[in-house]
Amino acid sequence: MLAINNVSKHYGKIKALHKISLNLNKGTCLGLVGPNGAGKSTLLKIIVHIVQDYEGKVTFTSAANTDQKRTIGYVPQDICLEENVSALQNLYFFGRMYQLRGKALQQQAEKVLHYIGLSARKKDKVKTFSGGMKRRLNIGCALMNEPQFIIMDEPTVGIDPQSRRYILDMIQQMKTENRTIIYSSHYIEEVNKICDEVAFIDKGILIEHDTIDKLIEKYAVPALFFTCHHREKLLEDIQVSGDVAPYKNGYKITTANPMLTMEEVLRVCREKKVVLKQFELTHPTLEDIFFKLTGTELRA
Numbered sequence: 001m002l003a004i005n006n007v008s009k010h011y012g013k014i015k016a017l018h019k020i021s022l023n024l025n026k027g028t029c030l031g032l033v034g035p036n037g038a039g040k041s042t043l044l045k046i047i048v049h050i051v052q053d054y055e056g057k058v059t060f061t062s063a064a065n066t067d068q069k070r071t072i073g074y075v076p077q078d079i080c081l082e083e084n085v086s087a088l089q090n091l092y093f094f095g096r097m098y099q100l101r102g103k104a105l106q107q108q109a110e111k112v113l114h115y116i117g118l119s120a121r122k123k124d125k126v127k128t129f130s131g132g133m134k135r136r137l138n139i140g141c142a143l144m145n146e147p148q149f150i151i152m153d154e155p156t157v158g159i160d161p162q163s164r165r166y167i168l169d170m171i172q173q174m175k176t177e178n179r180t181i182i183y184s185s186h187y188i189e190e191v192n193k194i195c196d197e198v199a200f201i202d203k204g205i206l207i208e209h210d211t212i213d214k215l216i217e218k219y220a221v222p223a224l225f226f227t228c229h230h231r232e233k234l235l236e237d238i239q240v241s242g243d244v245a246p247y248k249n250g251y252k253i254t255t256a257n258p259m260l261t262m263e264e265v266l267r268v269c270r271e272k273k274v275v276l277k278q279f280e281l282t283h284p285t286l287e288d289i290f291f292k293l294t295g296t297e298l299r300a
């Protein structure tokens, strides 16, 4: 288990983290979600001991009597590879840091290459790789010590959809191996797809932490989404039924009674001869919940 207790971090006058506390059970995949500058990387660097000057406490408990260093794999946000040598040489470098030598080092590197789908390119220099391949190798380096905890800082930034899908599938595979994962991202749809739990962080403060199902249940407010021509005519009349706000390319009405509001919208449309282009009952997404809790757009 990972226990983060009351962790705060200042960089000079910048308050990067403020009294963060959260626990993570073995085998859980946690999505750490927040906009740029929220404090995600700082928290991850504290967890992996890169940042050591902070207030509060971080403790790990892991299986058997393994050395704590050997149980954590960290995938940094910035790609950390030697471009002028091969993928294999990069993996050997990280393996040696974890005291692997000889046949054990070779076998582990081959295993990781297979895992990240780069066996066929193992002898090629990294500088000939695409961005997505480099990201996969960056993850592979963190897997050389067979970590129990895997901590990934935005591992899918700026890559092609195919590599993104490959990385997400790899994470699904890691979950089946009962590894504990922290996955930092501001791509909420990825988090929704692969994570069990979500921690929302904004301006260094932990806003919420729960399972995705519980967050949806807790903050679920039914809403109607519509787009239409002459929507201003419609808005004048339907405000009584719910809270109307601009949303994507149309409007969203948050309402306690969606069926009644739906009937009312249709009635007003008929009366005012407004043609609806799209009209549907929506379910809140994690992105909506984040916005509701912080007033901040994730991609800002």
Ligand SMILES: Nc1ncnc2c1ncn2[C@@H]1O[C@H](COP(=O)(O)OP(=O)(O)OP(=O)(O)O)[C@@H](O)[C@H]1O
Binding pocket: 011, 014, 015, 016, 034, 035, 036, 037, 038, 039, 040, 041, 042, 043, 077, 186
């Ligand atoms: N080494 C540093 N020196 C000074 N300030 C820093 C340093 N690292 C981070 N910060 C500041 O701390 C705050 C949190 O930054 P952090 O990188 O942890 O956020 P983040 O959520 O990971 O953002 P991003 O998604 O952009 O990577 C920001 O205001 C940032 O400018």
